Amino acid sequence: MxxxxxxxxxxxxxxxxxxxxxxxxxxxxLARPEKLNALTFEAYAxxxxxxxxxxxxxxxxxxxxxxxxxxxxxxxxxxxxxxxTLGMDTDRxxxxxxxxxxxxxxxxxxxxxxxxxxxxxxxxxxxxxxxAADFRVADPSxxxxxLFTKVGLSGGDMxxxxxxxxxxxxxxxxxxxxxxxxxxxxxAERLGLISELADEGQADEAAAALARxxxxxxxxxxxxxxxxLTAELDMPLAAAVEMDAATxxxxxxxxxxxxxxxxxxxxxxxxxxxx
Numbered sequence: 001m002x003x004x005x006x007x008x009x010x011x012x013x014x015x016x017x018x019x020x021x022x023x024x025x026x027x028x029x030l031a032r033p034e035k036l037n038a039l040t041f042e043a044y045a046x047x048x049x050x051x052x053x054x055x056x057x058x059x060x061x062x063x064x065x066x067x068x069x070x071x072x073x074x075x076x077x078x079x080x081x082x083x084x085t086l087g088m089d090t091d092r093x094x095x096x097x098x099x100x101x102x103x104x105x106x107x108x109x110x111x112x113x114x115x116x117x118x119x120x121x122x123x124x125x126x127x128x129x130x131x132a133a134d135f136r137v138a139d140p141s142x143x144x145x146x147l148f149t150k151v152g153l154s155g156g157d158m159x160x161x162x163x164x165x166x167x168x169x170x171x172x173x174x175x176x177x178x179x180x181x182x183x184x185x186x187x188a189e190r191l192g193l194i195s196e197l198a199d200e201g202q203a204d205e206a207a208a209a210l211a212r213x214x215x216x217x218x219x220x221x222x223x224x225x226x227x228x229l230t231a232e233l234d235m236p237l238a239a240a241v242e243m244d245a246a247t248x249x250x251x252x253x254x255x256x257x258x259x260x261x262x263x264x265x266x267x268x269x270x271x272x273x274x275x
Contacts, residue, residue, distance in 0.1 A: 010053050016042040018068075019050060024061035024215040025208070026054060030126075033069025038077035039125055041084075044099055047129075051106035058111070061215035061274065064207050065133060066117040067126075075124020075147060082151065097157075100125065104159045107132040108230050111223040113214045117207035118142045118194075123182075128158040131167065134226060135195040137210060138185055139203040144193060145182035155180065166233060168192050218256045219274030 018029040028050065030037035054060045067073050076082060085093060107114050107129070116122075116133035123145040130136050130144065146164070148157045155161065155177030164173040168191040176183060188194045198206035214222060224247050232240040251257055255275050263270040 010057060011049070014046050014050060016040060016046045017050070021059075024059070025064065025211045026060045026062070027064045027066065027208075027211075030065075030067045030073050033067075035077060036071045036074035036121060037067040037069065037126070038074045038080075040077050040080045041096070041099075044103055048099060048103045048106055051103070051110050054112070055106070055110045060110075060112045061219045062112055062211040063110070063114045064117055064204075064211050065114060065129065066204055066207065067119070071120030071126075072116070072118045072122040072142070073126025073129060074121055075126050100158045104128060104132045104163075108163075109227075111226070112219070113211075113222055113226060115207045115211055115214075117203045118144075119201070119203045121145070123147050125158060128160050128163075131160065131163050131193075132158075135207075135210060136193065137196045137198055137203055137207040138188065138194045139198045139206075140185045140200050142185045142188065142194070142203070143182045144176075144188055145180060146177050147180045149178060150180040216272070218270075218272045220254055220256055221251060224251060 018031045020027045020029075028047070030039070030043070032038060032040075032043075054063070085096065088096070113135065114133040115135040115137055116130040118130050118136055118138040119141050121143055122130045124147045127144045127146050146155055146157075146160055148155045148160075160177060161173070164177060167173075168176075172191050175181075183191070183193070185194065185197060189197050196206060196210070228240075228243060228247060232243065235243070255273050256270070259270050259272065
């Protein structure tokens with residue numbers, strides 16, 4: 001995402017999500033615990049717009065996405081979204097579905113690592129939001145369910161059919177997306193869907209610790225690594241190694257690369273600047 005914007009200013013307060021900032025770490029909390037943090041049209045739009053703003057500002061060095069209460073996110077609100085979409089024409093339905101996809105693209109394309117802190121249910125769109133993160137830190141209560149076929153829709157919602165096979169393989173992804181059955185934390189870890197299995201009730205704390213490590217690290221190197229991981233998914237090897245070479249040549253001119261050498265020579269810890 002480009003850091004350049006016109007007259008747009010950063011939003012000081014968000015109505016449909018809770019956003020906190022702490023020394024380079026942005027924590028985004030889905031805060032409808034009475035509805036298991038079910039998503040609304042407005043929550044999707046806020047997530048899309050927040051990620052775009054953070055990408056332009058370049059102030060975030062890591063982002064944690066979490067859910068308040070008993071679970072991470074139960075997906076789209078049945079009444080506020082599913083009920084409402086029954087009365088929409090094709091144009092409006094296409095606009096809505098494109099917006100949800102824009103959230104996933106923003107999670108994958110933002111220039112900072114995203115960590116999903118998952119406890120309890122991550123279902124439907126909630127499972128895809130976690131899938132689109134760079135890291136999924138979960139506690140033993142976590143369960144993931146891609147429920148789209150169970151409501152009569154394609155399992156390939158919001159990019160799930162693109163992302164999930166690349167994370168856990170085509171065979172496992174076919175089972176989860178086609179049948180819509182829940183997969184609990186032990187199996188999710190075995191499949192590679194969970195990056196880190198935290199202790200009971202400690203997903204938020206473990207995600208915060210990982211975010212702190214990332215925020216204190218070489219942000220430019222992390223941003224370029226994330227960009228390459230996404231861009232090279234569909235590249236032939238020759239194109240990928242050429243992109244790697246160009247990226248490394250650019251980073252070898254960075255202040256952080258010179259700082260590593262200075263710190264190594266002086267036998268001290270590098271002071272990363274992210275530039």
